[in-house]
Amino acid sequence: MTLVPQIDGERLLGRLDAFARIGETPAGGVNRQAFSVEDRSARRLLAELALARGFSVFQDGMANLFIRREGSDATLPPLLIGSHLDSQPTGGRFDGALGTLSAFEALEALEDAQAETHMPIEVVAWVNEEGSRFAPGVMGSMAFTGADTEAWKSLVGSDGACLAGELEATIAALPEAAPRPVGMPISGYIELHIEQGPSLEKEQLPIGVVTAVQGTRWLEVSIQGSAGHAGTTGLAYRRDPMVAAAAAMHALQATIMPLDTSARLTVGRIAAQPGSINAIPQSVTFTVDLRHPQPERLDAIEAEVRRVCGAEAKAQDCTVTIRRSFDMPGAAFSPAMISIVEAAVGSLHLPHKRMVSGAFHDALFIARVAPAAMIFVPCRDGLSHNEAEYVEPADAVTGARVLLQAAIAAASAH
Ligand code: HGY
Ligand code: MN
Ligand code: MN
Secondary structure: OOOOOOOOHHHHHHHHHHHHOOOEOOOOOEOOOOOOHHHHHHHHHHHHHHHHOOOEEEEEOOOOEEEEEOOOOOOOOOEEEEEEOOOOOOEOOOOOHHHHHHHHHHHHHHHHOOOOOOOOEEEEEEOOOOOOOOOOOOHHHHHHOOOOOHHHHHOEOOOOOEHHHHHHHHHHOOOOOEEEOOOOOOOEEEEEEEOOOOHHHHOOOOEEEEEEEOEEEEEEEEEEOOOEEOOOOOHHHOOOHHHHHHHHHHHHHHHHHHHOOOOEEEOOOEEEEOOOOOEEOOEEEEEEEEEEOOHHHHHHHHHHHHHHHHHHHHHOOOEEEEEEEEEEOOEEOOHHHHHHHHHHHHHOOOOEEEEEEOOOOHHHHHOOOOOEEEEEEOOHHHOOOOOOOOOOHHHHHHHHHHHHHHHHHHHHOO
């Protein structure tokens, strides 16, 4: 008698709780930044769960983690399902973890039912999706799809750590994972993720079928002035980069988003050197995260950021350098994989809508090498990158059920 694979909701919710305790913050979020001790603990827990089920575990030279369940034809490229385990410094319990643990739950459901798929299926946990400790983000999926990683080797993180050493220690921390080269042929990729926006909850829809992801660009603005004594330096003698930075940020925040409701401009980090309470700063550096669904608007907004920062720096007799630390053009997902996801949603009789992702995801890069698509579930108030991030248990389980059905269909396609 062939059993029908079923998601075990209690098991999945228990897993989410267990992983949420790794890097748990006092406010109930998680701090499990890429290549950190907490990240390594989560990777270890997943690998141990996988080995206990008899799945094989691999990691590549970028520390992307893979868990493999064989199909009837081992020569076929595997279908990948998964997401990421790293988090923001004050992240939520579901961003990344939901997709990764739901993918593992789907593998267990297949195993419990002794179900056979034509292709092998591999769960993947991409490293450093967030990019908050080591920019850029989506490092693991970028490396997997052929990005030049040489420049990353000398990267120093926001906490002063060296990426090369942290990567090496992360790989060494999981000797049970068999080594694998970076990059391999795959048959497709499906990622479940929380929406990280309000629309599904507002429309009371349990599922979003993601058709595309908007473009993202990260800039690092560094304004150089002249350090000086806070008490003795009169206005006429100041070349204060903080004044220039504050004026530039104010000008941009007063125009970019108010004049273009599709635009997103965020200053998430600012630092002054020397950072002394009674010294006019020598330099001020701040980050700018730009997003827009239309590439030409992203270019125009970046040009405006450069213009405004140049003008405000000049007004304070300062100089400015602007470095683009990340450029992720938006892209559409594969119509064939979108149809597979939509058919899975239909087979479960779930209301849903098609939508574009405001957040970037590993799927955006994987879509460059294989048919890819994403499934969204709602999160409370659309909140994410916030410790109060929350998903209703029923929505988490529904998302995993859709992922399982879509994976079965995608891995059995001939
Ligand atoms: O920033 C992003 O869009 C992703 O959630 N890391
Ligand atoms: Mn994410
Ligand atoms: Mn995130």
